[in-house]
Amino acid sequence: MADSSQRMRILPILAILALAPQSALASDDVPLSPIGFSFSPSVPKALSPDHPLYRRIALEPVADMPGVVGAKATLGLTGAAKRSSFEKALRETMDKLNMLAPTIAEAKVRLSPRWIDMDAPFKISFSSRASVTMGWSLTRIDNGQLLFQRDISTAAESKGGNGTARTVGVGRIALMTNIASALSCIDKAAYGAAPQDCALSPNFQYKAPTSIIMFLPG
Structure with missing residues (x-):
């Protein structure tokens, strides 16, 4: 029998991470692309060849976006995403949705994303919420005419599990949802049917991982 003076060891066991209904292996594996995910009241769809924007959009870099967005490194957190990853x-x-022009010469319009804000605070609680606000504008390349402009705010929430992983996970979903929202709206804007919101x-x-503490004799 082990000596009674021996201390007990603590073994943390991480449960499987999951998105419901889609799944992921870790919070930083939550994809930033919305392809294959479900949203309300619509989802971004691949453009057909007769669509006015079919393979006609040139994409500019995201203006004003920091190198890393999300939770602060000063708190020992890695952030939700790098600018390069976003x-x-x-x-x-955009390429999968048949929006991206193969070359600049073939582009007719220019999409200009602009970073505004991300609110994804880390706090000791049982829930996390993250929101992202970005500006999106679409202009004609030949004459600079503004065809579409919106500031879009999207959010995600989660309860339970590890707070650090949860903060990162909901931040990535809020970013993903902003991409989905902008591209879905641009599709409609080509026909003058883009909603205000x-x-x-x-x-x-x-669903963040849950830390289960087991006490084993040392």
């Missing part, structure tokens, strides 16, 4: 996800999503809501939640 821009890559945006470009790849373009924000979509995710039909899923991030």
Whole structure:
């Protein structure tokens, strides 16, 4: 029998992370692209060849976006996403939705995203919420005519689980939802049918890992 003076060891066990209904292995694996995810009241769809914006959009870098957005490094947190990762996800999503022009010469309009704000505070609680606000404008390349302009605010929430992972997860979903909202609205804008409020809501939640503490004899 182990000596009674020996201290007990604590073994943390992390449960599987999941998005419901989609799944992920870790909070930083939550994708930034909205392809394959469900939103309300609509989802971004691939453009058909007869759409006015089919393979006609040139994408500019995201103006004013910090190198890392989300939770502060001063708190020992990694942040929700890097700027480079967000821009890559945006470009790849537009390409899959048949929006991105193959070359600048083939582009007819220019999409200009602008970073405004992200509110994703880390706090000791059982829930987390993150919101993202971005400006999106679409202009004709030949004459600079403004065709579409909206500031879009999107949010995500989650309860339970590890607070640090939860903060990162909901931040990434809020970013993903902003991309989905902008591209869905731009599709409608081509026909003059873009709503004033373009924000979509995710039909899923991030489920953070739960730390289970087991006491084993040392």
